[in-house]
Amino acid sequence: MYFAMNRFRIATGHETAFEDVWKNRESSLSEVPGFKEFRLLRGETVAEEGYTLFVSSSIWESRDAFSAWTKSENFRAAHKSAADNRQMYLGPPKFEGFSVVEGA
Incomplete structure (x- = not known):
């Protein structure tokens, strides 16, 4: 599994607008092979600090x-x-990938 x-x-002040972008987006993730x-x-x-931290998290069968x-x-x-709403972002997103070491 890969996270x-x-x-x-x-x-x-842009939190609700950011959430709305995600809630109203067209997504075909459920059709993608390996998506969980x-x-x-x-x-x-x-x-x-002037910002709210958000994390988009997806789980996949494999890297x-x-x-x-x-x-x-x-x-x-x-x-x-992605670039349409630049005013709400304080810099680019930071990607982090994780492989499972141990889990139930």
Whole structure:
């Protein structure tokens, strides 16, 4: 199993707009071979830092399945509008990938 996560720093005041982008997006992930699960996570707001941390988290059968998706037309279609909302982001997302070492 492989866990793929992107961390987003969203400028304070843009949290609802960011969530709406995710909630209203067209997604074909459920049709992608090897895809298991997706979650959008919202961190605790720390006003003095000027942003709220969000994490997009997806679970895949394998790293290869995830990698194949990132090279697919589905991936390009899913990310075609990514630059449309730049004002809400404090920098680019930070990708983190994880392989399972132990788990139930």
